[in-house]
Amino acid sequence: MRHAMGNRKALSLTLLTTLTLAGASALYAADSPPANAATADYKAFKFSADHPYFFQDGKVDFGTYNGFRRYHSECHVCHGPAGMGSAYAPALMNSMKVLNFDQFVTVVIQGRKGLDNRVMPSFASNQNVLPYMSDIYAYLKARSDGVIDVARPANFPKAKPDPKPAAPAPAAQASAATPAKP
Amino acid sequence: MQPIKHSILAVAVAAAVTYTASSVANSGLIELQQDPNQWVMPSGNYSSTRYSALDQINAGNVKDLQVAWTFSTGVLRGHEGGPLVLGDVMYVHTPFPNKVFALDLNNEGKILWKYEPRQDSSVIPVMCCDTVNRGLAYADGKIFLSQADTTLVALDAKTGAKVWSVVNGDPSKGSTSTAAPMVVKDMVYVGISGGEFGVRGYLTAYNINDGKLVWRGYSMGPDADTLMDPEKTTHLGKPVGKDSGTATWEGDQWKIGGGTTWGWYSYDPALNLIYYGSGNPSTWNPAQRPGDNRWSMTIWARDADTGMTKWVYQMTPHDEWDYDGINEMVLVDKEIKGKPRKALVHFDRNGFGYTLDRVTGELLVAEKFDPAVNWATHVDMATGRPQVVAKYSTDHNGEDVNTTGVCPAALGSKDQQPSAYSPRTGLFYVPTNHVCMDYEPFKVSYTAGQPYVGATLTMYPAPGGTTLGNFIAWDADKGKIVWSDPEQFSVWGGALATAGDVVFYGTLEGYLKAVDAKTGKQLYKFKTPSGIIGNVHTYTHNGKQYLAVLSGLGGWAGIGMAAGLTDPTAGLGAVGAYASLSDYTQLGGQLTVFSLPN
Numbered sequence: 001m002r003h004a005m006g007n008r009k010a011l012s013l014t015l016l017t018t019l020t021l022a023g024a025s026a027l028y029a030a031d032s033p034p035a036n037a038a039t040a041d042y043k044a045f046k047f048s049a050d051h052p053y054f055f056q057d058g059k060v061d062f063g064t065y066n067g068f069r070r071y072h073s074e075c076h077v078c079h080g081p082a083g084m085g086s087a088y089a090p091a092l093m094n095s096m097k098v099l100n101f102d103q104f105v106t107v108v109i110q111g112r113k114g115l116d117n118r119v120m121p122s123f124a125s126n127q128n129v130l131p132y133m134s135d136i137y138a139y140l141k142a143r144s145d146g147v148i149d150v151a152r153p154a155n156f157p158k159a160k161p162d163p164k165p166a167a168p169a170p171a172a173q174a175s176a177a178t179p180a181k182p
Numbered sequence: 183m184q185p186i187k188h189s190i191l192a193v194a195v196a197a198a199v200t201y202t203a204s205s206v207a208n209s210g211l212i213e214l215q216q217d218p219n220q221w222v223m224p225s226g227n228y229s230s231t232r233y234s235a236l237d238q239i240n241a242g243n244v245k246d247l248q249v250a251w252t253f254s255t256g257v258l259r260g261h262e263g264g265p266l267v268l269g270d271v272m273y274v275h276t277p278f279p280n281k282v283f284a285l286d287l288n289n290e291g292k293i294l295w296k297y298e299p300r301q302d303s304s305v306i307p308v309m310c311c312d313t314v315n316r317g318l319a320y321a322d323g324k325i326f327l328s329q330a331d332t333t334l335v336a337l338d339a340k341t342g343a344k345v346w347s348v349v350n351g352d353p354s355k356g357s358t359s360t361a362a363p364m365v366v367k368d369m370v371y372v373g374i375s376g377g378e379f380g381v382r383g384y385l386t387a388y389n390i391n392d393g394k395l396v397w398r399g400y401s402m403g404p405d406a407d408t409l410m411d412p413e414k415t416t417h418l419g420k421p422v423g424k425d426s427g428t429a430t431w432e433g434d435q436w437k438i439g440g441g442t443t444w445g446w447y448s449y450d451p452a453l454n455l456i457y458y459g460s461g462n463p464s465t466w467n468p469a470q471r472p473g474d475n476r477w478s479m480t481i482w483a484r485d486a487d488t489g490m491t492k493w494v495y496q497m498t499p500h501d502e503w504d505y506d507g508i509n510e511m512v513l514v515d516k517e518i519k520g521k522p523r524k525a526l527v528h529f530d531r532n533g534f535g536y537t538l539d540r541v542t543g544e545l546l547v548a549e550k551f552d553p554a555v556n557w558a559t560h561v562d563m564a565t566g567r568p569q570v571v572a573k574y575s576t577d578h579n580g581e582d583v584n585t586t587g588v589c590p591a592a593l594g595s596k597d598q599q600p601s602a603y604s605p606r607t608g609l610f611y612v613p614t615n616h617v618c619m620d621y622e623p624f625k626v627s628y629t630a631g632q633p634y635v636g637a638t639l640t641m642y643p644a645p646g647g648t649t650l651g652n653f654i655a656w657d658a659d660k661g662k663i664v665w666s667d668p669e670q671f672s673v674w675g676g677a678l679a680t681a682g683d684v685v686f687y688g689t690l691e692g693y694l695k696a697v698d699a700k701t702g703k704q705l706y707k708f709k710t711p712s713g714i715i716g717n718v719h720t721y722t723h724n725g726k727q728y729l730a731v732l733s734g735l736g737g738w739a740g741i742g743m744a745a746g747l748t749d750p751t752a753g754l755g756a757v758g759a760y761a762s763l764s765d766y767t768q769l770g771g772q773l774t775v776f777s778l779p780n
Contacts, residue, residue, distance in 0.1 A: 072638035087740035087769055121307035126632040152640055
C-alpha cells in the first residue's frame with residue numbers, strides 16, 4: 001500500500017522482490033516533489049539514495065521525522081537511542097558512514113550474524129519497518145552526517161495534496177485529504 | 183548434595199513454620215530457605231525479603247570488607263540475578279548462552295561442572311532488552327534453569343547432567359524467557375517474556391520430577407485460561423465476573439494482549455498462595471487497545487497447587503506508558519494503619535508503592551515512592567484506580583502526538599531490580615530510577631515474531647536534578663520515604679538487608695555499596711570490573727560470612743544508559759552532564775565475593 005508519509009514513495013511488498021536485484025535506490029526513481037511543502041526549496045527537493053533527507057531552518061522532512069519514530073519503536077532496543085549503539089549492537093550513526101542504501105536494505109531484509117553471538121534478525125515480514133526503510137535510512141543518515149542531534153528532530157509537516165488539484169473528482173479529493181494512517 | 187550444616191538449623195526453624203499437610207511432598211525448601219548460611223532461592227526466601235540473619239559483617243566493621251575471590255563467567259551482556267549457595271557449592275548462571283557453573287567453595291571456586299545448552303542464536307534478537315537471565319531454582323537435588331529459548335531444564339545438582347527438559351513457549355512467535363523459576367512442593371513455576379512481541383502472558387507449573395505440565399494460568403482470556411472463578415475470584419473484594427480476562431478488550435485483541443510474567447514470584451506457605459505481577463498490555467499504543475486490558479499490569483494471588491486465582495488487583499488499567507507490573511512482591515507480617523496484617527508490599531514501575539492485605543487483596547496503602555511521579559495525582563483507594571493527569575495521558579493526547587515530561591519513564595521508578603526488607607528496622611530498601619520521558623504512540627500492525635511496540639520514547643533525568651537514580655528506605659505503613667541516597671545512574675542492582683544493620687546494593691558504574699540501614703550513610707564501596715545489575719546475596723562457608731554479587735553491564739539500562747541519556751529540553755550541552763556510562767565501565771560478566779579480613 002502506498003503511504004502518505006514523507007515525500008518519497010514508500011516501499012511496497014511488490015517492490016521488495018526486485019530490490020536486491022535492481023538495487024534499492026530504484027525506490028527513489030519515481031518520486032515527485034512534495035505538493036505543498038513549507039518552502040520552495042523543500043518543494044523542489046529531489047530525494048534520492050544520495051540525498052535521503054531534507055534539512056532547513058532546523059527542521060527535517062516528515063519522512064526523516066517518521067524515521068526517528070520508527071527507529072525508536074523497532075530498532076533502538078538493540079541499537080540504542082538515536083543510533084548511538086548499546087551494550088550489544090553497533091552504533092548505526094557510525095555504520096551509516098560505510099553502509100550505502102542498498103547495503104542497508106539488504107541487511108534489514110536478510111538479517112546478519114556477527115561476532116560475539118550478535119544477531120540482526122530479518123525484518124522482511126515486519127510491516128512496521130518494511131514500508132519505512134527509506135525513512136529510517138534518512139534518519140540515520142542525518143544522524144551520521146551530524147545534521148540532527150540526539151533529540152527529537154523538528155519537522156516540516158506531512159506532505160498534503162495540492163489545495164488546487166487539476167481536476168479530481170470530489171469524492172477522490174475528500175479521501176486524498178485524509179490519507180490513511182500508517 | 184545435601185548440605186551438612188542445614189540439618190542443625192532446620193530443626194530450630196521447623197517449629198516456627200506452619201504449613202499444611204498438603205506439603206508432604208515438598209522438597210525441604212521451606213526449611214532450607216530459612217537457613218541464613220545458604221542462599222537457596224533467588225530472592226533469599228519465599229517472602230522475597232532478601233533479608234539475611236547473618237551479622238558477622240555489620241555496620242561497625244563493614245568498612246574493612248575486602249575481595250575474597252573472583253570468577254569470570256566468560257560471557258558479556260547483562261548479568262541480572264545472582265547465584266545460589268547450597269552447602270559447599272555455589273551455582274552461577276549467565277545471560278545467553280545461559281551457562282551454569284557449579285563452583286566448589288571448599289576448593290577456591292574450582293569448577294565442579296559446567297552446563298551450556300545449545301540454543302539457536304535467532305532467539306537473541308527476539309529478547310526485548312538484552313539477553314538477561316535472572317537466575318536458577320533449586321529443589322530436591324536438582325537445579326532448574328529457564329533458558330532464553332523458553333526451554334526449562336532440570337539438572338542434577340551433583341553432576342550437571344540434564345534430568346529432563348520441557349519447552350515453555352515459541353521463540354518464533356516472540357516468546358522468550360528471562361525469569362528465574364521458583365519451586366514450591368513438587369512444582370516449578372516459570373513465566374514468559376515477550377510483551378513487546380504481542381505474547382499473551384502465562385505462568386506455568388511443571389512437576390519437578392518429570393517436567394509434566396501441572397497447570398497454566400494466562401493473564402488474559404476466558405476463565406478457563408486465566409483460571410478464574412467468576413464468583414470466588416475477587417478484585418478489591420468484588421467478584422470479577424464471567425470472562426473478566428476478555429470483557430475489557432475489543433474483539434480478540436486479548437490473544438496478542440501481553441501481560442507477560444517475567445518478574446519474580448513469592449509464596450506464602452500458610453496461605454498456600456503464590457504471588458507475582460503481569461506486564462504491559464501489547465502494543466504500547468493505547469489507542470489500538472481500548473478498555474482496561476485486564477489482567478495486564480496486575481498483582482496475582484494464585485493457589486499454589488491448582489493455579490486458581492484467589493484475587494487480583496490491576497494497578498494500571500489501560501496502560502499508556504509501559505509500566506509493567508512484574509516487580510517483586512515482598513510478603514511481610516506487619517502492623518499497617520494500626521492493625522496487624524499479612525501484608526504484600528510492591529514497588530511498581532508506575533511509581534507507586536503499594537501495601538495490600540495478601541489474604542484478601544485489600545488495598546491498604548498506595549503512595550509515590552519517587553516525588554517526581556506525575557502521570558497520576560493519586561490512587562483512589564475505593565476503586566484502586568490511579569487518577570491520571572490528562573496532560574500526561576498518551577491515550578488522551580492521541581496517536582502521533584508527542585506527550586512530554588511524563589514521570590517516570592517507561593523504565594519505571596523501579597524496574598525488576600528487587601528491594602529488600604529488614605525486620606530489624608521495619609523498612610524497605612528500594613533501588614530506584616529517577617528518569618522521565620517523552621512518549622509518542624502510533625499505529626502498528628502485528629506480525630508474529632516481530633516487535634509490536636508502537637511508540638517512540640525519549641528518556642532524560644527528572645526535572646531539576648542531575649542524578650538518574652536514588653536508593654531509598656521506605657515505610658510501607660505510612661507510605662513515605664524515610665531516607666534517600668542520590669545515585670548518578672539508575673540503581674539497577676538488587677538490594678540485600680542483613681542483621682548486621684547494613685544494606686548492600688550495586689550501581690551501574692560497578693560499585694558495590696554498603697549503607698547504614700537506619701540512616702542510609704555510606705559505609706563502604708568497592709568498584710567491581712563492570713556495571714552491576716545483579717543482586718547482592720550472602721552466605722557462610724566454614725563459619726565465615728561472605729557476600730557476593732555479579733557484575734556485567736547490560737539489561738534495559740544497558741540500552742539507554744550505555745549510550746548516554748538524552749535531554750531534549752537542554753540540547754546537546756546537557757548530554758555531557760549525564761556523561762555516558764561507557765566512560766565509567768565496560769561489559770564483562772564477573773562474580774566478586776567479599777569477606778572481612780581473617
